[in-house]
Each structure stands twice: as structure tokens, then as C-alpha cells.
Amino acid sequence: MREITICEMPSLYRDDFRVKGFVFGSGKKSVSIVGTFRGNEYQQQFIAARLVKRLKELESAGELNEGFEVLIIPSANAYSMNTRKKFWSTDNTDINRAFPGKAEGSTPEIIADGVFNMTKEYEYGIHLASYYMVGSFLPHVRIMKSHLDYFEESAGFMMPYMMIRDPRSYEKTTLNYTWQEAGVKAFSLYSAQTEGIDRNSAHTIIRSILLFLKNKGIISTEILGGYKECAILEEEKRIIPVRTSYAGFFEPKVKVGFEVEKGDLLAEIHDPYTDEVISELRSPVDGVVFFMHSAPMTYSQTAVFKLII
Template sequence: MRKQVLYSIRSPYRQPMEVTGFKFGSGEKAICIVGAMRGNEIQQMYVCSQLVKRLKELEREGSICSGKEILIVPCVNYYSMNIGKRFWTMDNTDINRMFPGYDLGETTQRIADGLFKEVQGYTYGVQMASFYQQGDFLPHVKLMETGFTDHKDMIDFGLPYAFVRTPRPYDTTTLNYNWQVWETKAFSVYTNATDHIDEASAKIAVDAVIRFMVKRGIIRTKVTGGSVTEIVDERGLIQIHSPCAGICKSFVRPGDEIRKGDLLCEIIDPLEGEVISRIFAPENGIVFFTYNRPLEFEKSVLYKIISI
């Protein structure tokens, strides 16, 4: 293993911020895995740390395939992480909305530029991403549809679900999208935690990435077969919104199979305690996402359902 500072930026008040990477093997740039780019992505950093630990063991055993280089970047934005802030400490900008970056631009543009120069040129790229909505969901892998990466490649992660996302304008400045523009086959892996560590889903993510590397001939080790992957177009998810604000009492969790007409939740008046609304399943499906805060607002997304 080679520990290397990939990018450093000076600070007038603190020590320089150094983005550190861990390289394994040598030769062609086989795969790069990037973790936390936001200050609350504790789980994403943890998953990468466990991959570093696992790969150190595999390297000692001689299990990195000859002529293959692996790069892991566990954390990009530890300045924000140190003070518990999601976005950049000074101007509240998001590094993952600044790619491919600009070396003469704002601070986050410079960080994105410095990082992107180091992670370019790899055959595969994996980002440990955080879900943009507050809630619980099934671990999954996602592909930004650019026409460059084959959907079937996601099957090798062995996760139950793989989603294809049609890019929106704001997606064009993300790491995943720009990786593909510069001809890296890029994927985002999601676990069901962000600002805390969930051991079970972290292990699922680590196993999924190890499994992918084995099947792509980057490392040699024994792995389980994983799950049979169902590829789903993200636009096909059924979204269920709250008709009113109140306290949400949910009766289902991610992974539950539901039938049309099943009671999903009750919304309770927070002051009087009466049930003011009941939400029922519009059709048969698998619960993919559930809102996980007791107090919800009108028009909030309460559930996302995979139709079956």
C-alpha cells in the first residue's frame, strides 16, 4: 500500500487540507473508489476505511492481480466533517456540484479540479454516495445514464437492486457524470446511512465492491455470489406524497412486499392526536424508501415503491 497526498490546499487559519489516497498494486489504473465529499458522510468514509483495511490484507496475501492499480480516497472534505457541517465551511457550496473543477476558481472548484486530475483515467470509478432525501432505503447501486457505461455491469456488484438515472442539468457537475464524460465507467453505491455508522449496510457495500473487483479481474479472493440484481429505471419508482402535515406512524419498512390497498401509514394531528389521514398502497410492489422522521410536512415524499 502507498499512502499519498493527492491534493493539498492551504488555509489562513488551520493546517492545510490534504486529500489523502491509498494505492494498491501497480500498472493500469483499474478502479478508483471515492468516499465522503460532504461533511456528514460518516458512513461513506467508514466504508472506504474498511475497504482500505481489507485491501491491505489482500495485498499481503498477494491477491492484487498483476498489472492492476486500485485507488481509494476515503474523505475529501474533512474540514466540514470536523465541525459537523454538510457543505464547505466558508460558503456552503457542495464539492460534488463542482466537477470537473477549475484550478483558478472558488475553493470548492479548486478542490474538485485537484481531485479529478488524480481520479481520471481509471477504467472503473465507484463513489460511495449519500441519499439526497431523509429516510431509510434499500442498499443499491446506481448508474448515471450517459450512454457510455453498460447497465449490465452493475450486476457484478451483486446487490438486489440497480437503478438507472436519467441525468438532470444539475447532475452534469457531479463526479459520477464527469467520470463517464472522461471515459471512466462510473457507479454510485448507496448504503442506508449517512451521518452515523450502520455496520450491516457498510458490510454489504464493502462486499459488493470486493465482489465487483473479483469479477472484473482486479483482485483474487473468495466471495459470495450476492443477490440476483434487478435493474430498475429510477423514473419508474412510484412516489407517495403526504396529503397533509402531521406525525407519521408508518407500518412498513424498506424491503417489505406490499399489496394494493395495504395500509402504509397513518398521519396523526400533532396537537389533538386524531388520525387525520391514512395512506394505502396504490398497487403491488416492494417498499424501496420510507421517510424516517416522525414529523412530516405536506407534500413530503413518504414512500418510494418498486412496482412488481
């Protein structure tokens, strides 16, 4: 294992800010794995750290095959995690909306430039992503449509679900999109949690990445488990949102991964002043709970569930 510094900037009050990377093996630049851009992505940081530990063990045991290089960047924004801010703490900028970055730009653009230039030569890019809404997911892999055709390669992760969708306009400055523009086969992996550590879900993501490395011939160790992937195309409209009619305390009656039938009670909304039940959310379809809101309160007209049919 080699530790490298991808980006370094002086700090007024603390030690200099550095973005560190860990390189395993040598040869073809095969896979880069990028962890956190946001200060609340504790689960993603944990997953990346465990991957560094595991690949270090595999390399020491001679189970990292010759001719392949793997790069892991656990965090590109440790500063915001230290100060308990979601975005870059001095100007509230989302680094994952600053790609491909600028060497002489703002601080988030400089960080994005460093990460992008270090990873764009790898054949595959894996981003440990988080969702913009507060909630829990079934672990899955996502691919944005682009000029590249590599959807079938996501089966190498052996995850339960793979989503394929068109990029939104605001996503054209994300790492995933700019990777693909540079010819990198990009995947975003979503865990069950973001702001807390869920070890079971983390294990699922770590295992899926190791399975991918195994299926690409990069590691030789045996990896147990995995699923036969179910592909979900966005245009097929198989993701059904369930929205609230009222704001209030959110009390779920199911969990992510539950199978539900049409009419099943998903959650209650309670009046925040009287605790009376002011709304019941019932499943509009037979399906599986793919996403669930996890904050204690919700706004009106919020998609607090997403169901797969």
C-alpha cells in the same frame, strides 16, 4: 499500500486541509473509489475506511493480482464533517456540484479539480453516494445514461437492484456525470444510511465492491454472497412515490425491504400539537419498499416512500 495527498490547502485555525488517497497495487489504473463530499455522510466514510482496511489486508496476503491499481479516496470534505456541516462550511457549497472543478477557482472547485484529475484515468469509478432526501434505501447501484454503453457490467457488483436513468440538468456538475464525459465507467452505490452507521448495510456495499473487484480479476480471494441483479429503467415507471397530504410527525408502520400489498398501511401522520392521527398513508400498489423517509417529521406533499413494482 501507498498514501498520497491529492489536494492540500492552508488553514487559518487548524492543521492544513488535505484530501488523502490510498493506492493499492500497480499497473493498469483499474478502479477508483470515492467516499464523502458532504459532512453528514458518516456511513459512506465508514464504508470507505473499511475498504481501505480490507484492501490493505488483501494486498499484504498477496491476494491483489499483479497489473492492477486501485485508488480509494475516503473523504474529500473532512473539514465539514469536523464542523458538523453538510456542505463546505465556509460558503455552504456542495462539492459534488462543482465538477469538473477549477484549479484556480473557489475552494470546492479546487477540491473537485484535484479529485477529478486524480481519478479520470481509471477505467471504473465508484462513488459512495448519498440521497438528497433524508431516508433509508435498499442498497443499490445507479448508472446515469451517457454515450458509454456498460450497463451490463453493473452485474459484477451482484447487488439486488440496479437503476438506470437519464441525468437531470443539475447533475451535470457531479462526479458521476463528469467521469462519464471523460470516458470513465461510473457507478454510484447507495447504502441504507447516510447520517448514521448501519453495519449490515455497510457490509452489503463492501461485499458488492469486493465482488466487483473479484469479477474483474483484480483480487483473487473468494467472496461469498451476492444477488442476481434486478435492473430498473427509469422510463419503465417502476418506482412509485407515496406522498403526504399533511405535515406532522411521521410514524412508519413498515421498513425498507418490506413487501406490501395494495391498501396496506405504510405510515401515520400525527398532528404535532395534539398527536391525533390526521392522515394514513396506504400503499397504492403491490410492491417492495425501496425508500423510506427517516426524519421524525415531514412536510406536506413529500415523497416519504418509494415503492418498486
